[in-house]
Every structure is written in C-alpha cells, then in structure tokens.
Amino acid sequence: MKKVVIIGAGAAGMMAASVAADRGFDVTLLEKQHRVGRKILITGKGRCNITSDCEIEELIENVPKNGKFLYSAFYTFTNTDVIDMFNKLGVKTKTERGKRVFPESDKAHDIANALEKQIKNKKVKIMLNTKVEKIVAKNNKIEKVILSDKKEIKCDSVIVATGGLSYPLTGSTGDGYKFAKELGHTVTDIKPSLIGIEVQEDFVRDLEKLSLRNVSISVLNSKNKKVYDDFGEMEFTKYGLDGPIIKSASCRMKDTTKENYKIVVDLKPALDEEKLDKRVQKDFQKYTNKKFEKALDDLLPQKLIPVILDLSEIPRETLVHQISREQRKNLVNLLKNFTFTVKRYRPIEEAIITSGGIKVSEINASTMESKLVEGLFFAGEVIDVDAYTGGFNLQIAFSTAYLAGENC
Structure with a gap:
C-alpha cells in the first residue's frame, strides 16, 4: 500500500490527509503541536471565514x-465544494457582507x-507533538522522513503543509521553507501580509x-x-492602524524600508467635499454660539474629535460663528484626507499570513507536485501565494491540499 506522510495538521494538512485517505493510501499526519488545527481556531477572530461565495475568477482576482x-x-476544488464539504460534515454555514462564508455557529472550533x-x-x-527534522530523497525521489528523535518513517510521498512564519505559537515557524531549500527548491523573500501597520503620527x-466603519482608504x-x-x-x-481594510492594504505594499507609503483615510466617503461642506455648515448653524470643540459631536466619534481639533489648527475656544470659510474648507479637506505616514509593518509573528514562499515555477500547478523531486508535494501557505482577507487564504489551503491529496 502506498505510504503518504503529511507534515502539518492545519487546514491544508487535514484536507490533504482526508483526500489521500479516500484513495486507500496509508496516511500519516505529523503535527508538532499538541493538537490539530490550532491556527484555524484564531482565524476570523475565532469565527473562521472558510471561503468567499464568489465566482472563481473573483477568487483569483483576490x-x-x-x-x-x-x-x-x-x-x-471550488468554494462551493468547500461549503458542501462542511455541510456534509454537519457544519451549517452562512454568507455575510462581502460574500464571506462562516460557520452558522460563529465558532472556529466547529471547523477544526x-x-x-x-x-x-x-x-x-x-502523530501529535512530533517534529520533523528532515525529508530525505534519493535519486530525486522521496524516500523517508526523519523525526527530531531520529526515528524514520519510510514513505512514497510527502505533502508539506507547514504554513508560513505567522503566528509561530500555532506551529508556523518556517519549517517547510527549510525542508524545501534542502531539497533544492527556491524560497522567495518572506514578509508579513495581512498585518497591522505602524505609523509615524x-x-x-x-x-x-x-x-471606524464605512470609511475608505487610499495607499x-x-x-x-x-x-x-x-x-x-x-x-x-x-502603534498605528489595523483592521480588515488595513490588512488587505498591507498585501499591496512592498518593502517599507525601500518605499515611503502614506495611507489617506476618507472619514466620510459617502459625501463628496461639496456635500460634506454643506453638512458641516448645517452643524455649525446648529452650534453657532458654541465653542468649536462642541461643534463636531454629531459628525465624529468622541474619541476622534480632540485629534481632529488639533489637526484643524482652529483654536478650540473659537466660537463656531467666528470660524472663517477658509478654516471650514480646511476642516472638510482634513476629514476627507486624514493622512498617515507608514513607518513599517508589525512583526511577522502577528501577521495573519506570510507573503513569499516556495517558488511557484518549481511546482506543477495541476498537481502541487515538486518539479524537482518526485513524490514531494506542497499545500497551503508554504507556497508563494497569498490573498486578501475574506476567506481567500483558507480557500487556497483547501484547494491546493485537495490537488496534493489527489495526486500524491
């Protein structure tokens, strides 16, 4: 019977194990943590956004x-297949704003x-609490896996599903990159992605x-x-900015040590400058005999008002009816262009995913098998692909793992 070893028991590893087992193979899943699926438990703030209910072309665009x-x-293995799989496993799903698909229970552990x-x-x-030391190939063909306690597992195929470098406490410590390099693969530059951003202000x-909800940003x-x-x-x-749209923005930003980025926040994107100016005038009329610091209560969250007051350079004690047209226009411009200077990404340990990984030109896109070593497969985040937030990264894990399991 064909023996398959899978390294890493996250979403990709468990998916690949299931598919390989369906083919009647002897499947061993190795995980260095004390339980499987640890990273799944923290995805989507503990709710687990499993995929996006969009067209396949839209998946690729993301x-x-x-x-x-x-x-x-x-x-x-499509997004519909993912939803159907979990429904058959007894996990009902729901689709929320932005086509994001979650378990109906809002509990990530139901997915794991x-x-x-x-x-x-x-x-x-x-096999839990089991660390892999090395993958051994002979004549460019997989032969065995050596564990850290020097035990050996002979096998015909190995699927590397070790994740990236983000959230190392869940087991993602870059092991897969080491294994791939030792077997002759190229690993592209590793950087954090879907991460918070530190700013200078x-x-x-x-x-x-x-x-803040319903705001827009430009990088x-x-x-x-x-x-x-x-x-x-x-x-x-x-330290700066975070949240869904900031994390997605981090995917599109390159090395912050080589490029100076600014993030411009539009606090009122539903209103153009002219309409926002009329709205501000309306509020100013209402508070005409009040001090300026009281005039923004209807427009902005309380915590934001002192900062906007300072940046507007209009003295707080100024009575609203004394504010000039030019000062008001500057205030409107500030609300539409609340600007931050990017300093750097937060540490990679905090990233939801890792950008970079095993070079895709060295992997067969139809099977996920290495082009360099027979019987070596890759699945999930260890590959040099990463996506925006919205369930796309877990879809990558499930789809690549399905191919690896089908072809190992």
Whole structure:
C-alpha cells in the first residue's frame, strides 16, 4: 500500500490527509503541536471565514501574488465544494457582507473539529507533538522522513503543509521553507501580509481601540501614485492602524524600508467635499454660539474629535460663528484626507499570513507536485501565494491540499 506522510495538521494538512485517505493510501499526519488545527481556531477572530461565495475568477482576482498559478486548484476544488464539504460534515454555514462564508455557529472550533473528525473516521494516523527534522530523497525521489528523535518513517510521498512564519505559537515557524531549500527548491523573500501597520503620527496613541466603519482608504507611494484603495472597517492601535481594510492594504505594499507609503483615510466617503461642506455648515448653524470643540459631536466619534481639533489648527475656544470659510474648507479637506505616514509593518509573528514562499515555477500547478523531486508535494501557505482577507487564504489551503491529496 502506498505510504503518504503529511507534515502539518492545519487546514491544508487535514484536507490533504482526508483526500489521500479516500484513495486507500496509508496516511500519516505529523503535527508538532499538541493538537490539530490550532491556527484555524484564531482565524476570523475565532469565527473562521472558510471561503468567499464568489465566482472563481473573483477568487483569483483576490490573490495578488501568483493568482494565476491557482487556476487548476480553484477549479478542481471550488468554494462551493468547500461549503458542501462542511455541510456534509454537519457544519451549517452562512454568507455575510462581502460574500464571506462562516460557520452558522460563529465558532472556529466547529471547523477544526469537523476536519479532525473527518480524518479520524478515515483512519488517518495522527502523530501529535512530533517534529520533523528532515525529508530525505534519493535519486530525486522521496524516500523517508526523519523525526527530531531520529526515528524514520519510510514513505512514497510527502505533502508539506507547514504554513508560513505567522503566528509561530500555532506551529508556523518556517519549517517547510527549510525542508524545501534542502531539497533544492527556491524560497522567495518572506514578509508579513495581512498585518497591522505602524505609523509615524504620535496621535494614534490617543485613538487606540477606536474602530471606524464605512470609511475608505487610499495607499499612496512615494510618487504620490495610488497603489490600492478599499472601503470598510479599520481600527486604531497604540502603534498605528489595523483592521480588515488595513490588512488587505498591507498585501499591496512592498518593502517599507525601500518605499515611503502614506495611507489617506476618507472619514466620510459617502459625501463628496461639496456635500460634506454643506453638512458641516448645517452643524455649525446648529452650534453657532458654541465653542468649536462642541461643534463636531454629531459628525465624529468622541474619541476622534480632540485629534481632529488639533489637526484643524482652529483654536478650540473659537466660537463656531467666528470660524472663517477658509478654516471650514480646511476642516472638510482634513476629514476627507486624514493622512498617515507608514513607518513599517508589525512583526511577522502577528501577521495573519506570510507573503513569499516556495517558488511557484518549481511546482506543477495541476498537481502541487515538486518539479524537482518526485513524490514531494506542497499545500497551503508554504507556497508563494497569498490573498486578501475574506476567506481567500483558507480557500487556497483547501484547494491546493485537495490537488496534493489527489495526486500524491
């Protein structure tokens, strides 16, 4: 019987194990953590956004890094297949704003438990607290896996599903990159993706934990050229900016040590400058005999008002009816162009995913098999593909793992 070893028991590893087991193979799943699916438990803030209910072409469009490499994977095991799989496993799903698909229960552990139950039912041998030292190939063909305790597992195929470098406490510590390099593969530059961003402006500390909904952002490079824009939710942290639209923006930004980016937040995207000016005038009329610091209560969250007051350069004690037209116009411009200077990404340990990985030109896109070593396969985040938030990265994990399991 063909022996298959899968390294890493996250979403990709468990998916690949299930598919390989369906083919009647002897499947062993190795996980260095004390339980399977640890990273699944923290995805989507513990709710687990499993996929996006969109067209396949839209899935590909949401993978800015090597999206075309995933054509076969996405069309072979689709987002509909993912939803159907979990429904059959007893996990009902729901689709929310932005076509994001979640378990109806809003509990990520329902997803992890379903995947674990599936592989146990299929008699996959699961070895926890088991660290792999090395993958051995002879004459460019997989021969065995050596564990850290020097035990050896002879096998015909190995699927590397070790994740990236983000969230190392879940087991993603870059092991797969090491294995791939030792077997002759190229690993592209690794950087954090879907991550919070540190900014230079000190006033963000005063805005910590403030969340904004229905705002838009534009990311500008050093030439003032727009490289990305988005609309949705964001939040302030003591170091800078975070939240869904900021994390997605981080995917489109390159090395922050080589490029100076600015993030421009439009606090009122539903109103153009003219309409916003009329809205401000209306509020100014209402508070005409009040001090300026009281005039923004209807327009902005309380926590944001002191910062906007300072940046407007209109003295707080100024009575509203004394504010000039030019000052008002400057205020409107500020609300439409609330600008931040990017300092750097947060540490990679905090990233939802890792950008970079095993070079896709060295992997067969139809099978996920290495072009260099027979019987070596890759699945999930260890490959040099990454996507925006919205369930796309888990779809990558499931689809690439399905191909690896089908072809190992």
